Amino acid sequence: MTARSKLVAANWKMNGNRADNERWLQQFRAQAPSCAVVVCPPYVYLSQVVQALAGTGCGIGAQNVSERPAGAWTGEVAAEMLVDCAVGWVIVGHSERRAFYNESNEVVARKAARAIEAGLRPIVCVGETLQEREQGRTQQVVAAQLEAVLQLCPAGQLLPGAIAYEPVWAIGTGRTASPEQAQEVHRAIRGQLAARDAEAAAAMRLLYGGSVKPANAAELFSQTDIDGGLIGGASLVAADFLAICAAAAH
Numbered sequence: 001m002t003a004r005s006k007l008v009a010a011n012w013k014m015n016g017n018r019a020d021n022e023r024w025l026q027q028f029r030a031q032a033p034s035c036a037v038v039v040c041p042p043y044v045y046l047s048q049v050v051q052a053l054a055g056t057g058c059g060i061g062a063q064n065v066s067e068r069p070a071g072a073w074t075g076e077v078a079a080e081m082l083v084d085c086a087v088g089w090v091i092v093g094h095s096e097r098r099a100f101y102n103e104s105n106e107v108v109a110r111k112a113a114r115a116i117e118a119g120l121r122p123i124v125c126v127g128e129t130l131q132e133r134e135q136g137r138t139q140q141v142v143a144a145q146l147e148a149v150l151q152l153c154p155a156g157q158l159l160p161g162a163i164a165y166e167p168v169w170a171i172g173t174g175r176t177a178s179p180e181q182a183q184e185v186h187r188a189i190r191g192q193l194a195a196r197d198a199e200a201a202a203a204m205r206l207l208y209g210g211s212v213k214p215a216n217a218a219e220l221f222s223q224t225d226i227d228g229g230l231i232g233g234a235s236l237v238a239a240d241f242l243a244i245c246a247a248a249a250h
């Protein structure tokens, strides 16, 4: 048995509009899942989601944050601004940010540190590409990504947040890591945390992400070290997201 309660986070990515969001939020409110939930819309819809989910206990997260404090950084959003807008969480180091916006392990670590400093809970994403997995480098790549973050943010400070293992080859591809493949990496992540801080390691939520769907969620979430999920595509359909939350609630 584990004391960690499950957490399911919706990563809408760059999707949505006010009308569709409203329909999603109405459906979501009508069912009120019994596991912890974080909804991460694009920046411009954060206030809409904050308002719609006020009083539900649901967390609201951004999908990115600047690694710098407020100042002359056109187009960026500071961690304090998110806090000011009642946003409690932020995804950092998503593989799409790493791959398409050149975010290095060091930049991701700085973003996580800024988030913590401002009082946000980071969801730190790690994961290997297909090529790295085929080269047998999965553990090495994931460990280096996590290590960079731990250099700036001790595990105890990361704790209110979560770490998401998202194999790049499983994101949006329909190809899910098997529960055993995911568990193997999750166990290694927890081991890496435990080497520094056993208590924080035992309490840290480790989420799996990559083509999680209502049909495969329960099996993934039943693994010892999988404490919930970061859901992309399937989070855009409220009924599917709610079904995934229900799988986490068991």
Ligand code: PGA
Pocket: 011, 166, 170, 171, 172, 173, 209, 210, 211, 212, 230, 231, 232, 233, 234
């Ligand atoms: P997916 O995305 O569920 O569409 O694979 C997950 C993610 O990128 O967070």
